[in-house]
Amino acid sequence: MRRAKVEKVKTEILIAGGGIAGLAAASVLIENGKDFILVDEYPFLGGQFLRHNPLYRPMDTPTRKKGFELMERLANEKRIWKNTLIVGYYEETDEVALVRDGKPVIIKPEKILIATGAREKFLPFPGWTLPEVISAGAVQALIKTSGFLPAEDAIFAGTGPFLLAVAYEFAKAGGKVIEIAELNPLSKLMGFSSALIDLEKAREGFKYLLKLFGKTTFGWRIERVEKSGEKLKVVFEKKGRRKIRETSLLAIGYGFVPNIEFAQLCGCPVIYDASLGGWVLKTDDELRCSENIYAAGEVTGIGGARKALIEGELAALILSGKRDDSLKKKRAHEMAFAKKLNSTYSVPENLWLSIPDETIICRCEDVTMKEIKEAAENDFVSLKGIKVATRAGLGNCQGRTCFPIITEFLRAKNISPEPVSIRPPIKPIDVGVFVDLE
Amino acid sequence: MHTKHALIKVNGKTLEAREGEMLAVSLLRAGYKRFRKSVKGEDRSLFCGMGVCFECLVKVNGRTVRACITPVKDGMEVEFEES
Ligand SMILES: Cc1cc2nc3c(=O)[nH]c(=O)nc-3n(C[C@H](O)[C@H](O)[C@H](O)COP(=O)(O)OP(=O)(O)OC[C@H]3O[C@@H](n4cnc5c(N)ncnc54)[C@H](O)[C@@H]3O)c2cc1C
Numbered sequence: 001m002r003r004a005k006v007e008k009v010k011t012e013i014l015i016a017g018g019g020i021a022g023l024a025a026a027s028v029l030i031e032n033g034k035d036f037i038l039v040d041e042y043p044f045l046g047g048q049f050l051r052h053n054p055l056y057r058p059m060d061t062p063t064r065k066k067g068f069e070l071m072e073r074l075a076n077e078k079r080i081w082k083n084t085l086i087v088g089y090y091e092e093t094d095e096v097a098l099v100r101d102g103k104p105v106i107i108k109p110e111k112i113l114i115a116t117g118a119r120e121k122f123l124p125f126p127g128w129t130l131p132e133v134i135s136a137g138a139v140q141a142l143i144k145t146s147g148f149l150p151a152e153d154a155i156f157a158g159t160g161p162f163l164l165a166v167a168y169e170f171a172k173a174g175g176k177v178i179e180i181a182e183l184n185p186l187s188k189l190m191g192f193s194s195a196l197i198d199l200e201k202a203r204e205g206f207k208y209l210l211k212l213f214g215k216t217t218f219g220w221r222i223e224r225v226e227k228s229g230e231k232l233k234v235v236f237e238k239k240g241r242r243k244i245r246e247t248s249l250l251a252i253g254y255g256f257v258p259n260i261e262f263a264q265l266c267g268c269p270v271i272y273d274a275s276l277g278g279w280v281l282k283t284d285d286e287l288r289c290s291e292n293i294y295a296a297g298e299v300t301g302i303g304g305a306r307k308a309l310i311e312g313e314l315a316a317l318i319l320s321g322k323r324d325d326s327l328k329k330k331r332a333h334e335m336a337f338a339k340k341l342n343s344t345y346s347v348p349e350n351l352w353l354s355i356p357d358e359t360i361i362c363r364c365e366d367v368t369m370k371e372i373k374e375a376a377e378n379d380f381v382s383l384k385g386i387k388v389a390t391r392a393g394l395g396n397c398q399g400r401t402c403f404p405i406i407t408e409f410l411r412a413k414n415i416s417p418e419p420v421s422i423r424p425p426i427k428p429i430d431v432g433v434f435v436d437l438e
Numbered sequence: 439m440h441t442k443h444a445l446i447k448v449n450g451k452t453l454e455a456r457e458g459e460m461l462a463v464s465l466l467r468a469g470y471k472r473f474r475k476s477v478k479g480e481d482r483s484l485f486c487g488m489g490v491c492f493e494c495l496v497k498v499n500g501r502t503v504r505a506c507i508t509p510v511k512d513g514m515e516v517e518f519e520e521s
């Protein structure tokens with residue numbers, strides 16, 4: 001194979017991820033005169049929270065306002081590399097392998113700040129692979145980044161205040177919200193009703209949210225989804241009762257899981273904490289994972305944009321040799337709130353066990369629940385074992401979608417699997433790029 | 439943003455798209471509803487919209503990419519299996 005020339009770059013701090021956490025950190029490092037490079041896989045900055053079309057940046061909450069100010073301040077910053085995927089970490093040399101604009105680059109940082117964010121989590125059902133079933137996050141991204149309404153009407157199903165937020169944006173963009181089906185019963189949510197409406201957001205859209213609230217149902221789970229002409233037929237079940245709804249689009253979302261793959265490759269300790277979203281990075285109260293590696297944002301626990309912002313600033317201050325006890329306090333407050341929120345809007349454990357056999361679990365390899373169950377009954381109770389036995393997680397997404405599902409299924413069976421160990425490349429890339437990394 | 443137009447080729451047909459917009463969005467706008475056939479032959483389309491699930495894989499200028507995080511560029515040649 002022809003050898004590509006590999007550029008090598010040194011920096012003091014590598015920030016992995018340009019979401020609100022990574023950007024907040026970059027800004028603080030600039031103020032403190034520190035040397036850094038921030039990389040992000042996407043062709044745009046801002047991660048999940050700030051990926052709006054620049055023409056439409058709602059300044060309706062203090063966090064958004066701060067976030068968009070960061071986006072503006074850092075828009076032309078040369079030390080921020082978009083289109084740059086982290087693919088590997090080499091322990092022997094402390095080097096990080098990247099693919100920048102399709103070409104390999106090696107970075108040798110003295111310290112690393114991991115801010116790789118989170119992805120969505122799903123409770124699958126037969127039919128969830130149909131093209132008209134998409135994630136709630138995708139609906140949000142289509143609307144806020146591209147101003148594109150993916151359908152005229154939609155049902156939003158799953159759990160969490162995020163569903164309501166996306167349904168709200170869908171309605172505001174002109175879509176018809178047929179129903180918001182919150183999986184958890186109202187009784188479970190009552191103790192935490194303030195979380196139903198993020199107070200920051202409430203000011204602008206309170207009336208709207210109230211309107212949507214009338215469209216929200218509680219305690220129904222999706223049993224299956226089928227095509228019915230041009231529409232989807234969604235069968236809901238609640239305590240043995242069934243109801244059928246028709247819709248053009250079904251948007252689903254069951255919470256978030258942290259993207260810990262790069263951190264695992266760096267050898268950072270991870271812990272399972274359901275109240276933080278599953279496998280998360282273990283840090284001290286100064287966000288340190290190990291001597292030279294720090295973490296900020298969703299990777300330390302699912303807690304939303306405000307928490308990510310605070311953690312990005314805090315980590316960068318610590319990296320600049322400073323301390324800030326008031327930020328630490330704010331962070332502790334956000335963590336406590338996050339834990340309550342995640343525990344309230346969790347998928348009831350028994351539902352992982354009642355996923356029907358024919359349901360596809362691994363979308364890349366079309367592996368069904370039946371195959372996963374059989375593997376588990378044959379004593380394949382590690383993710384690695386299940387992967388070998390069924391091919392689940394062997395496809396392009398490398399288990400990012402199915403492993404969190406299989407993990408919850410096994411945990412519901414009282415088995416606690418380890419997270420699967422990670423090898424480079426963290427995400428599949430064109431082989432042509434990779435030839436010269438050895 | 440998104441006012442500049444780009445001419446791209448989709449499975450040989452010329453399409454006017456918005457320069458810089460994510461390719462998956464341009465394809466959805468143009469009425470393409472499926473991007474990939476699964477291992478068992480099911481139609482798949484955009485699912486996560488954020489580069490995680492790889493359901494939106496298409497070929498651009500011969501290289502496999504995730505359409506949801508690939509910006510449209512003038513002259514792009516896009517290929518995928520239509521249902
Ligand atoms: C689809 C979705 C929608 C959300 N919407 C909201 C919302 O509306 N409001 C809210 O409060 N919270 C929302 N959240 C929660 C959200 O994760 C946080 O609020 C906020 O985005 C966290 O910021 P972050 O910087 O930790 O992570 P992110 O914003 O996720 O940023 C992480 C960045 O790291 C990059 N990255 C990851 N891995 C690599 C790699 N290997 N190489 C290079 N770059 C990499 C990603 O491309 C991404 O840009 C959403 C989450 C998701 C998944």
Ligand code: FES
Pocket residue numbers: 483484485486487488489490491492493494495504505506507
């Ligand atoms: S839709 Fe999931 S990677 Fe593009």
